Amino acid sequence: MKNLVLCLGMVFSFIASSCSLDNRSSNEEPQINSSWILKNTSGGITGINDNFNTRDVMWDFNESNHTLKVTKNVNTTGSGIPAGTYSYSIKKDGKTSTLEIKQLNVIYARLTYAFLNENGVVFKDDALADGFQYTFVENYCEDIICALEARPGLNVFVKLGNSSTSTTDGVTVVATSGNYKETLMPIPFPDNNPTFAGAHEKEATYILTVSKSGYKTYTSSPITVTGDCCHVMTETINVFLQPN
Incomplete structure (x- = not known):
């Protein structure tokens, strides 16, 4: 019986001390x-x-x-x-x-x-x-499992005049951010709407320059690419080139 009382006393003492620690930790700095x-x-x-x-x-x-x-x-x-x-x-x-x-x-x-x-x-x-x-x-990202893929930061559809479909034929798309410069790659896309993609997994603020012979060169406003724990968040841009 004495052993039982002693054990119960130790249990209650442990619970009390745990409560005290919890209350104290809630007031401490992280x-x-x-x-x-x-x-x-x-x-x-x-x-x-x-x-x-x-x-x-x-x-x-x-x-x-x-x-x-x-x-x-x-x-x-x-x-x-x-x-x-x-x-x-x-x-x-x-x-x-x-x-x-x-x-x-x-x-x-x-x-x-x-x-x-x-x-x-x-x-x-x-x-x-x-x-x-x-x-x-x-770093709230440390326990997240990410897909093993590289996602583009920029996805650019280039259309000529008022066309409803995009083209990559003879078009050059360049993204710059400070001293960084990248020519985006043409990518086939469903429904005959090819696109340009680039800046893979690279967060930054970019300026796009889009050019094609016979058309006015297009220069974008700053485009900021951000990211989450795993990948960049792709920015999709539609550019309409106008004839000279």
Whole structure:
């Protein structure tokens, strides 16, 4: 009987402590132990303001062994520390939280951080007054299984005059975004409506130039291609070329 009472006491004690932990955790700041993707970098001596796509830069924190894995598909000044695996520790001084990133036990970077909300966090260079500010959002894509295909960011139908059907015959379609330039490929399409496709899995803002001998060259307004967790969201554009 004593053993039964003791066991019941331990059970109630465990339930009570669990409730206490749940109540406390609801008031604490979100945990940094997660996967985060870089969305924006601002600041620096030149005052940059760079936006990044979903798959460009990702920081994976592992609290169990205090490691930070940085994965990068871009290499610009604003993309932050180089790709690799680092050790890290968190220091707190009053309301200030500091992330110390180490490589071979030597501090590589020291960043103060603050949560915007449960899905966003901002890291700031601690050492320099004119350092960078990195804005991350939680990587909600990490558990999603994506189809193994490359989707076009741009799908362009070119029609001559007031024709109701499109053509690729003798037509050139070029997409530019900054220093990036791509000639879109003609693709057969059902119902005799061929199209031009390109910018596969490349989020950016593009300008289209469409040309054909005997017709006025068409230049588009900026077209922004965005993406979800897996693929770009294809932008479909209809272009009507007019004779010279």
